[in-house]
Amino acid sequence: MGKYFGTDGFRGEANVDLTVEHAYKVGRFLGYYFGKEHRPKIVIGKDTRRSSYMFEYSLVAGLTASGADVYLLHVTSTPSISYVVRSEDFDCGIMISASHNPYYDNGIKVINGCGYKLENEVEELIENYIDGTGEEIPYATKENIGRTTDYVIGRNRYIGYLISLVTRSFKNMKVGLDCANGSASSLAKVVFDALGAKTYVINNEPNGININEKCGSTHIEGLQKFVVENHLDVGFAYDGDADRCLAVDDKGNIIDGDLILYVCAVYMKKKNELNNNTVVTTIMSNLGLYKAFEEKEIAYEKTAVGDKYVYENMMENGHSIGGEQSGHIIFSKHATTGDGILTSLKLMEVILETKMKLSDLIKEIQIYPQVLKNVRVKDKKTAREDAVIVNAIEEVTGILGSNGRIIVRESGTEPVLRVMVEASTIEECEKYVNLVVEKLKAQGHVVA
Structure with missing residues (x-):
């Protein structure tokens, strides 16, 4: 990770960690960088946060001042930006979003011309320019100043693309959608509806400050209750920028990213669509998922946390599906990033083709109890490398043996350590997570 850019772009509290000046400079640099040999075309989308409009205008000012032409998709999803960039010959795309974070945070995700997250070396050049250590960038003048164009048609083409991937009507299917008052509100x-489902929607009225507020994939309990009360066949919950999806089955049970990977991989294997008979996961996936894959004779690989690393592994090895427990699922035949709406369509395909309820599709997998606590700390690296903390982790690892595990890792997007334990019982999980958290407090690492 760089000084400003983490695993998922430049993110922080709006006008505190990420300011309009930062956004302007990002725009200035990208317009210059991609415009060295031709007039660059750059597409911008945003989620529904109040500050997203502010950052959009700031980025546009920087880009056009450097000679770039800017195309605005307005409120849309991160995967739609990726699709438009790679299918319509844009130099790069920018998504203004802090994903699942609260409304007062925001972020700038830059997507390269292939529809994938920008290369680390280019992010480093942007950081140098922000800090004033990069080369001087000239202003465009006269007819070389960039133009700005409304480009809602790009978002509409993305919607059409998603619909075109579906081969069966959703008629008579009762589907619940939790749009998190975010990007999915304009899409899902x-x-x-176009595919014929009887659609029931909640959290679809964004007001700038209610994105992810007790809703969406990070607060799925509302959708669980909604599905059961309305006797729905299935429910899908998205995050703020709709690149994640979690599901709720017909009985109200949460279907997280691990279970989605299992259901889709088993189905893809039967259809001879599981390239290399392999699924790409991260180190945070549940032990039960790996045991279930072994029973189904499906191979798996593990990467660092972040859909960025999942996709890199998939591209390097030609795998067709990968993802994270959090709901970032990548289907490499159709997308280059996690796509929440695409994921929900793929799950619908499995349900319809197998003629099985989602609750039946997960019957054969046994998920280990897992507890995850996010601990806000003063310095992630210092806390993680503290000898007392390292010893505590090693102690828990020895106790759990082959019947569980502990992972303590730095968040790529927040000043947080994530402490996760899997074990035979939820009580064991809580006991050992709390042990490490108390050690962090005792060592003075935790923000009061």
Whole structure:
């Protein structure tokens, strides 16, 4: 990770960690960088945070001042930006979003011309320019100043693309959608309605400050209750920028990213669509997922946390599916990033083709109890490398043996350590997570 850019772009509290000046300079650099040999075309999308409009205008000012032409998709999803960039010959795309973070945070995700997250070396050049250590960038003048164009048609083409991937009607299917008052609000219902589903939608009225507020994939309990009360066949919950999806089955049970990977991989193997008979996961996936894959004779690989690393592994090895427990699922035949709405369509395909309820599709997998606590700390690296903390982790690892595990890792997007334990019982998980958290407090690492 760099000084400003983490595993998922430049993220922080709006006008505190990430300011309009930062956004302007990002725009200035990208317009210059991609415009060295031709007039660059750059597409911008945003989620529904109040500050997203502010950052959009700041980025546009920087880009056009450097001679770039800018195309605005307005409120849309991160995967839609990726799709438009790679299918319509843009030099790069920018998504303004802090994903699942609260409304007062925001972020700038830059997507390269292939529809994938920007290369680390280019992010480093942007950081140098922000800090004033990079080369001087000239202003465009006269007819070389960039133009700005409304480009809602790009978002509409993405919607059409999603619909085109579906081969069966959703008629008579009762589907619940939790749009998190975010990007999915402008997309998800349109897609499911077009495919014939009887669609029930919640958290679809963004007001700038209610994105992810007790809703969406990070607060799925509302959708669980909604699915059961309305006797729905399935429910899908998205995050702020709709690149994640979690599901709720017909009985109200949470279907997280691990279970989605299992359901889709088993189905893809039967259809001879599981390239290399392999699924790409991260180190945070549940032990039960790996045991279930072994029983189904499906191979798996583990990467560092972040859909960025999952996709790199998939591209390097030609794998067709990979993802994270959090709901970032990548289907490499159709997308280059996690795509929440695409994921929900793929799950619908499995349900319809197998003629099975989602609750039946997960019957054969046994998930280990898992507890994850996010601990806000003063310095992630210092806390993680503290000898007392390292010893505590080693102690827990020895106690759990082959019947569990502990992972303590730095967040790539927040000043947080994530402490996760899997074990035979939830009580064991809580006991050992709390042990490490108390050690962090005792060592003075935790923010009061």
